[in-house]
Amino acid sequence: MAEAAQYTVIDTAEGLAAACAALAAGSGPVAVDVERASGFRYSQRAYLVQVNRRDAGVFLFDPPALKDLSPLQAAIGDVEWVLHAASQDLPSLRELDLLPPEIFDTELAARLLGWERVGLAAVVEATIGVVLKKEHSAADWSTRPLPQAWLEYAALDVEHLIDVRDELVLALEEAGKSEFAAQEFEATRIREQKPPRTDPWRRLSGLHTLRGRRNLAIARQLWLAREEYAMQQDVSPGRLVPDRALVAAIAAAPASKSELASLKDFNGRASRSQLDRWWNAIVAGRESADLPQERVPSDTLPPPRAWVDRNPEADARLKQARPAVEERAEQLHMPTENLLTPEMLRRVAWAPPAPADALSIGEALRGLGAREWQIEQTAQLIADAFVRSVQAGDEGPEPA
Template sequence: MVTTLTTPREGIPALLATPSQLRQAERRLAKGSGAIAVDTERAGGIRYNDRAFLLQLRRAGSGTMLIDPEPHREVVGPALEAVLSQATWVLHDAATDLPSLYALGLYPAGLFDTAIAAKLLNITPYRLPELSATLIGYTMHKTHGGEDWSRRPLPKAWRNYAALDVEVLLELAQACQQRLDAAGKSEWAREEFEFIQHKAHPLSPARWEDSKAANSVTKPQELAVVRALWLHRDALAMAMDVAPHRLLPDKAMVAIAKHKPRSVSQLMRLDAFPRDLRNHAGEWLNVANAGIAATPWPKRPKRRGTISTSAWKKRHPESFEQLLAAEEALEEVQAEINVESDALMSRRTLRGVCWSCLHEGLSLDQAIEQTLLRPWQIEQAQPVFRAAGLS
């Protein structure tokens, strides 16, 4: 029988935001013991970046705390790091939370990710409500995940939702660990957790060269327009603290770069240019023209990588058959070791290894070094590489 949690067992926590409240939170956490359940709520689709607007923390003996970092971001790290840096964190899908936590100066001593554990155990679906229901008999409604978490004051219902995200996370981690031990996958999990912990980096400024718009055009003049539009949009978005796409969508930048309108009327006729930006059309047109005038125009960097599967099949049919054999072996091995699809290795990674070995003259070891595969994956993937004739 599955029980749906509607409120936290100790009630809905208050929001802690002042420096004195943060220090009190640190003392409460210090009185507890064991791992600390951690979660964040962000507003990346609304605000300029994906910084955390709420931290949810729970520890045995300490209860649940909701931290508002926005008013005193410079205080959050110093106030909480003494406890948080000495504890293992339990998160669900840690890769989405760690950059915003690292940006606050908060780093864990160790990590346990219940979503990764579920993938290694091949438990689906692995969303928090379903995984909790499967392993410990508790679930919760995910009704406020897409809210504007920068809003203040936070509605009571939102605080209730946020607290429930960590309410049974520690118990869920224990259940996952027991199953990992029983399946002989604890070492695999440890390698995955360490990889996620050290791969994550604090939030960093975006670059126009990495934008979707820049990767949608090829000509130098088009890239010059995209560069100008992106940089202008980014400066405005930062000053206004709004998500850049809300000021000008990437598809609009691409359309302007490709069609190069010469007047506001021509710009307004572009399907990709939002009608509600009519009053700002002249501004964006001037920015685009300034981009064209700014020389030298940028060039698209040559990107090294594997050719498409269709081109591979057409140009190199013999080695393509080796790739197909490897992909078939990958499915068989993943089924045999009972992990979620792509947990062992993504097809993209496998194609890269095969291409490097078969067409770039690399040894298997050299090709593997170019990937981010962990030791357990390399060991388990040996039959896959043999099927491709790589070892």
């Protein structure tokens, strides 16, 4: 049996320079992947960057130790980068000033091809017949030193990716979807991160069970206190005190710090060691003159089931357009959400442009972020469906 390869993490300037020289001399696109410590650390920073290129090999870089990865950008910054689920890794790469000039996303390609299983292991097996083990995907990649088994797992994430990319290129060409894919890849590459939420504390799980603006003020203070401490410690907030524990403490309304400490449901690794912090937050929330509104303005559309009462014309439009888009997705052998997201369709159905013809609907979809190929495939379908919705309304209900 062949001996398993041994991998070394590059964590010195000398090692970085040698690896970058090899990568620059390689051929073709580069495969890139990132390992984070989601659920363990506060940030989404990269704790390992894996790169593979033909005629160069696989290299594993340690961003926290290296700090400056500009030599890597210089070595591979002028060729296509192959990633799997690129939207997950690009933000972490941007933090390191690693910016691809163009990308190929193997997961997105598999989706456009209509494959049912699009995880990395499934796509690798379907394209080149190699079976990957995925036992370390949820590991704490901030661990140092990294175990050799983890490094082997990380290396395999990029070792076969270029071969997979080549097979997918052929499959996309055969399906007539190469241009679809090119537009999707570029949209993913240049997509800007969403701006921070105005009230991120409102995402506290279980917040909806609390009643009253005073309780919301306490929830806000507890969330802010936990966020501040999590940032200081570089630990995922939920590992300090889970959301459910914060909500339980608010619902219990403890009268004193000792009563808070005695709450069984107020748990977590920092629930007692930082008791003063949490009690001070509760007091600050109880004394705050700035009480949050229970309902905040939002541009979120109501759920479609409520449309028939809230906006019956929009309901009729959606009920005609949605099956038409679903049918076209079926014809193209891809998930409906990859042809056009449900949110985009709901937006144009709720408030269609005037006139609601294919040209105007295309402009509306473009403003919502739809790609040109999506507009070409759906704008006329949607316009025709909207016409049918009006005709159905004019005919009125059938007589009993």
